[in-house]
Amino acid sequence: MFFAQLKNELWKLFGKKRTYIGFAAFLFAQTAMLLAFKYTRWQSDFERLLSGNGYLATEFISVLTVSVVMLIPQIMLLMPLYATLVGGDLVAKEAEDGTLRMILCRPISRLRLLLVKWSAGIIFAVVLVVALGVTAMGFASLLFPWKGMFVFSPGQAFSVLSAHEGLVRFLFSHLFLAMNASVMVSVAFMFSCFNMKPAAATILALSFLFVSMVMENIPFFDRYDNFFITHHFKCWLLIFIDPAPWTQICQSEIILVAVSATAFIIGSMAFQVRDIKS
Amino acid sequence: MIELQHVVKKFAGRTAVDDLSFAVPRGTIFGLLGHNGAGKSTAIGMMLGQVWPTSGVVKVCGFDVQSHRRAALQPVGAIFETPVFYDYLSGWRNLEILSTYTAPTSRTRIAEVIDWVGLTGREQSKVSTYSHGMRSRLALAQALLPKPELLILDEPSDGLDPEGIHEMRQTILRLHRDLGLTILLSSHLLHEVEQLCTRIAVLQQGRKVFEGNVADVKGARGKVALKTDDFVRAAELLRARGLITATAEDRFVTLAEGRTTAEIAQALVATGLPVAGLWQQEQTVEDFYLNLIKPPSSAAGK
Numbered sequence: 001m002f003f004a005q006l007k008n009e010l011w012k013l014f015g016k017k018r019t020y021i022g023f024a025a026f027l028f029a030q031t032a033m034l035l036a037f038k039y040t041r042w043q044s045d046f047e048r049l050l051s052g053n054g055y056l057a058t059e060f061i062s063v064l065t066v067s068v069v070m071l072i073p074q075i076m077l078l079m080p081l082y083a084t085l086v087g088g089d090l091v092a093k094e095a096e097d098g099t100l101r102m103i104l105c106r107p108i109s110r111l112r113l114l115l116v117k118w119s120a121g122i123i124f125a126v127v128l129v130v131a132l133g134v135t136a137m138g139f140a141s142l143l144f145p146w147k148g149m150f151v152f153s154p155g156q157a158f159s160v161l162s163a164h165e166g167l168v169r170f171l172f173s174h175l176f177l178a179m180n181a182s183v184m185v186s187v188a189f190m191f192s193c194f195n196m197k198p199a200a201a202t203i204l205a206l207s208f209l210f211v212s213m214v215m216e217n218i219p220f221f222d223r224y225d226n227f228f229i230t231h232h233f234k235c236w237l238l239i240f241i242d243p244a245p246w247t248q249i250c251q252s253e254i255i256l257v258a259v260s261a262t263a264f265i266i267g268s269m270a271f272q273v274r275d276i277k278s
Numbered sequence: 279m280i281e282l283q284h285v286v287k288k289f290a291g292r293t294a295v296d297d298l299s300f301a302v303p304r305g306t307i308f309g310l311l312g313h314n315g316a317g318k319s320t321a322i323g324m325m326l327g328q329v330w331p332t333s334g335v336v337k338v339c340g341f342d343v344q345s346h347r348r349a350a351l352q353p354v355g356a357i358f359e360t361p362v363f364y365d366y367l368s369g370w371r372n373l374e375i376l377s378t379y380t381a382p383t384s385r386t387r388i389a390e391v392i393d394w395v396g397l398t399g400r401e402q403s404k405v406s407t408y409s410h411g412m413r414s415r416l417a418l419a420q421a422l423l424p425k426p427e428l429l430i431l432d433e434p435s436d437g438l439d440p441e442g443i444h445e446m447r448q449t450i451l452r453l454h455r456d457l458g459l460t461i462l463l464s465s466h467l468l469h470e471v472e473q474l475c476t477r478i479a480v481l482q483q484g485r486k487v488f489e490g491n492v493a494d495v496k497g498a499r500g501k502v503a504l505k506t507d508d509f510v511r512a513a514e515l516l517r518a519r520g521l522i523t524a525t526a527e528d529r530f531v532t533l534a535e536g537r538t539t540a541e542i543a544q545a546l547v548a549t550g551l552p553v554a555g556l557w558q559q560e561q562t563v564e565d566f567y568l569n570l571i572k573p574p575s576s577a578a579g580k
Contacts, residue, residue, distance in 0.1 A: 001378065008375040015366050098362035102420070105326040105430070106379035107351040113379075275289075276328040278319060278358060 002116065005108075009120040013086070019124070022082025026132050029078060030139050033070045038143050050150060055160055062147035064166040066140040067133070068240070072153060074132065075177060075236070080209050083181045086124050087188025088202030090117045091267075095276065096197060104276050114193065114268050121189055125181035133174045151240040159240045169239050176236035176253065183229060183256050184209065186263040193267035195274055232256050279304050279428045279460045280325055285334030287320050287484075294320045296484040298334070302462055302477075304427075307454055309471040309492070310464040311567055312481035318464045321481070322432050325462070326356055339428065352380070355421030359433035361413040365406040369397060369416050372405060373423060380424040387423065395419045395449075411442045418449065429453060429461045435470060443470065450474055472496070472563035482571050495566045501530040502539055505555030512551050519545055530559065 013019055037043050046069070047057035091114070094100040103113065149166025151159045161169065188205035192198065209230060215221050216228040225231045232252035238245055280302035287295040295317040302308040312318050323329030324336045327347040336343045341350035363372045370388065377383035392401045395415040400408070408416065414434065421429060431450070435443045447470055453459045465471050471478060472492060480488040502522075506512045509528050516522045516531060521542055524532040531542070539556055546553050 001382065004378045004382065008378050011367065011371060012364055012375065015364065015371075017366070098358070098360065099364065101328060101358060102356075102362065102376065103379055104328050105351065105354070105356040106376070106424075107348040107354075108379040109348065273330070275323065275330060277323060278360075 002112075005112075005116045006119055006123075009116050010123060013090075013120050013124060018089070019086060021085065022078070022128055023131055025078055025082065026074060026128075027135060029074055030070050030135055033073070034066065034139050034143060037066055037069060046150075046152075049152065053158075055150070060148045060150035060160060061144060062149060062163070063137060063140045063144050064146075064149035064163065064170055065151070066144050067136040067170065068149070068151050070136050070140065071132065071177075072237075075180070075233075079128070079132070079177075079181055080184050080206060082128065083125055083184035084188035084202045084205040084209070087121050087185035088192050088200075088205060089198045090121050090185075090189050090192050091271065092192040092196060092198040092201045095195075098278060101276055101278060110272050111268055114264070114271055118186070118189055118264055118267075121185040122182045125185045126178045129174055129178040129181050133170070133177070137170075149240075151237070153237050156234055156237045157240050159242055161240065161242065166240075169244075173236045173239045176239065176249070179253060179256050179260075180233045180236065183233075183260045183263075186260040190263035190267035190270075193271040193274075226255070229256065229259050279339060280308075280462060281335075281337040282321065282324075283335040283337075285321070285324060285336055286332045287317075287324060287329060288332045294484050295324070295331075295481075298481070298484070298486055300479045300486060300489050302460060304460050305458065306476045307450070307461045307463060307474050309475035309478040310462060310481065311468070311471060311478055313571065315483075316481040317484040318481055319432060320484075322356075322430055322462070322464060325430060326354070327351060353424070353427040354430065355424060355426035355428070356430040357414075357417045357421050357432065357434050359436040361410075361417035363405040363413065363416060366404060368402050369405055369408065369412075369419075370401040372416065373401075373420055376420045377423045383423055391419045391422050394422065410437055411439075411445070414438060414442065414446065422453075427460060429459050431461060432464045433466065434463070435465065435467055443467065447474060468562070468564040468567055478563070480567060480570055488570055492563060495563055496561055501526065501559045501561075502533055502542070503529055503555065503557050503559055504531050504542070504553070505529065506546065506551055506553055508551065512546055515549055515551070516542060516545060521545060 043061065047061060050057040050060055091100070094103070104110070146163060148163055149161040149170070151157050151161070184205065187208055188201055191201035191204045194201070212228045213230040216225060216231050221228070232255050235249045235252035238249050282298050282300055285295055285298045286293065298317070298321060310318050310321065320329055324331050325338055325343065327343045327350070330344065338350040339353055343350045364375065367375070370392070373388050373391070377388065392398055395418050397412065397415050397419065400412065405413065405416065434450070435446045438446060450461060450463070451474065454461055463471065463475060475492050477491050478489070478495070479486055504512065513522065513525045513531060520534055521537050522531040523534050526532075533539070533542070539558060543553055543556050
């Protein structure tokens, strides 16, 4: 029954037009960034950076390099927005519309219902990330050749990889990106379980992520980096470093799993004691 | 089928339901009446495990809803005042989705229920294209899917046109007669309640102020219509003899305890007052309800 319920939850989720806002926004942003990279000074600046570090720029301005260049800002800005938009809707929208009341007059436990909804949210997060990666590579391959990979993110990664090694790590990085998106969905889902409007749940989740990011970047809090989840979101970039700092990556992933589980538990507890009224 | 024992529900210091107790026997159509905010929907919410009682016990089909929600709600179907669905999906898909929250339901069963409520041919259309009446029928279909023994209807005729109200009434009677369902009906339409229900409970400000059979309510001592040339004089005479206790609208009298219409007629004829008509008015549920919930100030004035 769980899988039948999950299948139906996915029907509900992917049947809604607003679920696709994120996908549409990513497509638009990727097209704009691709054209900007190709036809503005962005590409020449990048080439200068490579040359300045002793690399032959023409060998590394490739599909994989441009894909990561396009992904970084989208992961930071767009992904939280669309992941929390869907996460915030999962319970609160149904409560607002009144369909939750109809579901809860049936003999399904509240915990089971939340588990189904949360699982659907996680699946959405994975699909969003996969779509992001596939479209980034697809779009980049229209204008750039298949060559070596160069990844640069100030303070995080500076790495030059062969095309094969780059592709493996690019694919692997999506596992961690999916975890990031899942945590964003989970935080919004947690707020969604409280008695509030879906927009409020989304805004609260975004505020939580924003505050975490701001505090993480305040020099005073440098020593407390580990307490901010946005710090752990960056571990997807660490995978491109050679050799990859696996201990740090694993530590971050464990913390993200724990945050996600905690958000689910808090949300479930709030939902369990809540009165569902029209 | 439903049993509430001393149930109290408070929301942030406000008491929505206060020491409510009643029972809905198997096989009845039970009406729950009360003004807006009387606590009907809260009581129904507690029966369906959506609202947690502050104290007291709510049992459905013999199971405590708080501790054995699954067992309690297994044979229950419910409809709420405004039928809400996933508008962007078809009626069929909506039924499929809702049925999985109870038990696996075959396509044959879904088709059977769609046919029963008269939605055949429109089941693949998006719910956003449905009229209010069609939504009500879909709501009924989702309630019937798990083959319920108990149906809880919270304002099922809300927003329907007269034809829709009539159709809903006939459907409820059909459900009771053909499927033998026990039905709890919360409604503002007192005429509808009178036609459908065998027993009623009236809530006022969260408290039960009446519970009894509709037949008893209708058969209760009501007003007596008196048609005579001089109503005022007749009323004075009858009052002086202790035969009536009150008058209304210059044509109704209320009999004193133990008095009959025959005694009235006898008294008037004996004094030479012609009686053109004298008959007992049957009390409607509406009369009864309005008298029951009449504010104390207005009651004292009459």
